[in-house]
Amino acid sequence: MVSGGVTKFAKAHPDMDFRLMVKKAYDQAMDEIPNLTRDQIDGSRISYFSDHFTRQLKAASMVQDYLGLNPKGSIRLEWGGATGGECFQAAYEAVASGRMDTCLAAGFETMSRVATWKGNEFIALASDTNFDFPLGGFYTGYYALMVVRHMYEYLRLTKYAHVKDEREAQRLAIAEGQRIMSWVSVKNHLNATHNPYAQYPKRLTVDDVLKSEMISYPLSREQICTMSDGAATAILCTESMAKRLTDRPVRITGVGTGTDTMRLADRPFGSVPLFPHEKAKDYEHLPYPGVHSFRAGRSAGLEACQMAGITDPIREFDFIELHDAYASSEIQTYEDLGLCKYGEGYDFTLSGAPFLKNIDYGLPVPKAGTIPVNPSGGLIACGHPVGATGLMQAVFAFWQLQGSIRQHFGDPTLQLRNARRGAIHSHAGTGSAVTVSILERGF
Amino acid sequence: MARPKTFQHFRDVQEELGKSGAAIFQDADGVESLVIDSPYSIHYIHSYAEDSPFFLALAEGKLLGSRCMNHACAFTYATPRGHCMICGHATTWVELPKNGKIHSWTTCLFGSEAFLKETPYNLALVEFEGAGSLLLVRLKDCVQSEIYVGMPVEARFAAEPKYSITDVWFVPTR
Numbered sequence: 001m002v003s004g005g006v007t008k009f010a011k012a013h014p015d016m017d018f019r020l021m022v023k024k025a026y027d028q029a030m031d032e033i034p035n036l037t038r039d040q041i042d043g044s045r046i047s048y049f050s051d052h053f054t055r056q057l058k059a060a061s062m063v064q065d066y067l068g069l070n071p072k073g074s075i076r077l078e079w080g081g082a083t084g085g086e087c088f089q090a091a092y093e094a095v096a097s098g099r100m101d102t103c104l105a106a107g108f109e110t111m112s113r114v115a116t117w118k119g120n121e122f123i124a125l126a127s128d129t130n131f132d133f134p135l136g137g138f139y140t141g142y143y144a145l146m147v148v149r150h151m152y153e154y155l156r157l158t159k160y161a162h163v164k165d166e167r168e169a170q171r172l173a174i175a176e177g178q179r180i181m182s183w184v185s186v187k188n189h190l191n192a193t194h195n196p197y198a199q200y201p202k203r204l205t206v207d208d209v210l211k212s213e214m215i216s217y218p219l220s221r222e223q224i225c226t227m228s229d230g231a232a233t234a235i236l237c238t239e240s241m242a243k244r245l246t247d248r249p250v251r252i253t254g255v256g257t258g259t260d261t262m263r264l265a266d267r268p269f270g271s272v273p274l275f276p277h278e279k280a281k282d283y284e285h286l287p288y289p290g291v292h293s294f295r296a297g298r299s300a301g302l303e304a305c306q307m308a309g310i311t312d313p314i315r316e317f318d319f320i321e322l323h324d325a326y327a328s329s330e331i332q333t334y335e336d337l338g339l340c341k342y343g344e345g346y347d348f349t350l351s352g353a354p355f356l357k358n359i360d361y362g363l364p365v366p367k368a369g370t371i372p373v374n375p376s377g378g379l380i381a382c383g384h385p386v387g388a389t390g391l392m393q394a395v396f397a398f399w400q401l402q403g404s405i406r407q408h409f410g411d412p413t414l415q416l417r418n419a420r421r422g423a424i425h426s427h428a429g430t431g432s433a434v435t436v437s438i439l440e441r442g443f
Numbered sequence: 444m445a446r447p448k449t450f451q452h453f454r455d456v457q458e459e460l461g462k463s464g465a466a467i468f469q470d471a472d473g474v475e476s477l478v479i480d481s482p483y484s485i486h487y488i489h490s491y492a493e494d495s496p497f498f499l500a501l502a503e504g505k506l507l508g509s510r511c512m513n514h515a516c517a518f519t520y521a522t523p524r525g526h527c528m529i530c531g532h533a534t535t536w537v538e539l540p541k542n543g544k545i546h547s548w549t550t551c552l553f554g555s556e557a558f559l560k561e562t563p564y565n566l567a568l569v570e571f572e573g574a575g576s577l578l579l580v581r582l583k584d585c586v587q588s589e590i591y592v593g594m595p596v597e598a599r600f601a602a603e604p605k606y607s608i609t610d611v612w613f614v615p616t617r
Contacts, residue, residue, distance in 0.1 A: 121555030
């Protein structure tokens with residue numbers, strides 16, 4: 001990766017259609033590597049999630065022609081919430097396969113063109129329309145179903161095992177889970193106050209998060225990402241080309257993709273695919289993934305880490321930008337990516353490990369800085385224009401590894417010292433598809 | 444013909460579209476964008492295809508799952524599917540018990556536009572004796588504080604079927 005660009009994500013950009021948003025993100029990427037001319041771009045991979053949102057089919061063709069890239073090759077990617085992550089990997093494959101020397105990855109979504117609850121309907125059409133959608137068609141509801149079970153497995157059956165009354169034990173477990181999820185929300189929103197591209201930067205307390213409007217029990221408004229308009233681009237090329245374009249390239253050393261059933265109801269109860277630092281004995285009595293964990297995230301993480309030669313993610317990654325569409329899924333993803341064992345996600349959060357060391361969150365975080373997660377603010381605070389989101393993560397990770405956060409954000413706070421290797425993680429509907437890509441400093 | 448009204452807030456633009464069908468959004472730099480109302484509605488011809496027997500059975504007060512016909516597998520799905528996802532063999536229809544247990548649940552206080560008027564509603568994933576997978580349903584006739592993982596529940600069926608998954612719902616077993 002030699003350059004990237006991202007528009008400021010916003011609730012609505014009525015002044016820009018998807019073509020202009022991508023053009024701005026493209027120009028930003030191109031401006032930073034003046035040695036690259038448009039003629040040297042061999043083709044593109046373009047991503048957006050929903051034709052419903054654009055109400056313009058084949059919108060990727062219109063991006064291609066607005067950028068003046070015809071008649072070069074292009075492929076449109078769609079893979080639900082993981083659309084941007086897939087696009088990044090498709091561009092990687094175009095270069096790695098030798099098909100292209102230089103490939104543009106571009107993604108966008110214009111979600112403001114319909115009212116919020118209609119937008120939720122469009123998103124929920126990415127659930128089974130025979131069995132799931134007609135029950136309420138609501139993705140927050142689906143994730144709530146997952147985290148209620150996660151809290152049952154990992155709080156009710158452990159921390160609250162001593163409580164005899166079943167209802168009371170589960171209430172306590174959920175209340176504790178809500179409190180811990182709120183830590184994630186506080187972290188990501190506060191990180192974002194140092195990121196000028198973020199849609200919802202703010203300082204919140206755990207209480208603010210808990211008192212925000214309940215959307216689908218136990219998930220409250222501040223624990224959920226919102227809809228956005230936005231675009232992002234990444235320029236990928238061969239190593240020899242990269243050396244001509246920048247003295248600070250980033251190497252993509254691992255890519256992984258995983259999938260799972262569309263319907264939550266069909267998820268199996270099997271055994272955990274293990275990272276090298278885990279043992280089968282750790283999960284002897286754990287039905288996996290059930291509806292509490294994202295098997296696709298584990299598969300994607302394992303594939304990417306194996307390719308990059310990583311055996312112990314928490315020690316070998318300097319930071320992770322992951323798909324926190326919900327505060328719950330950030331905690332579930334800590335476990336999928338092997339940052340802690342399954343069942344340890346809540347304690348891992350409370351240890352402060354995924355927090356930044358140099359920010360005062362108003363929370364006791366003794367292990368802050370261990371492995372900063374979503375230093376940019378993540379989806380919860382940056383916004384989630386679906387087709388752009390995975391590429392936004394790539395751009396923020398790229399700047400992090402370049403050491404150019406101060407230059408791009410106008411604020412050095414989020415620049416991690418000596419960040420050499422990071423991962424980006426893009427995730428589709430209830431974990432039905434996940435991508436993990438590993439980026440390393442290439443200079 | 445007068446120019447459409449101009450607004451500085453996008454929310455006001457949306458409101459105006461409902462009244463006159465057109466509005467101008469003016470951003471902080473004074474740049475104007477013309478926005479129009481553009482209705483979008485479809486009558487989709489939705490075939491349940493190989494899942495059809497399930498929905499026809501609901502109308503008769505029966506809950507069908509499917510079982511893999513490969514005897515070495517014989518996995519039973521509470522949400523039916525025509526072919527087994529474990530071994531690839533065809534499945535056959537089996538009747539599920541009308542009683543189950545809650546595997547997980549939530550209460551939705553919002554939903555997509557089509558279902559907003561039905562909020563709040565409960566969703567539950569139900570486990571059945573003898574089935575290896577779950578079924579997602581609405582859970583009715585109970586208040587949120589009653590619901591818990593493991594709670595025994597039983598099926599109810601619509602007297603007037605709409606041929607939708609909502610023709611079945613579950614209530615607590617009392």
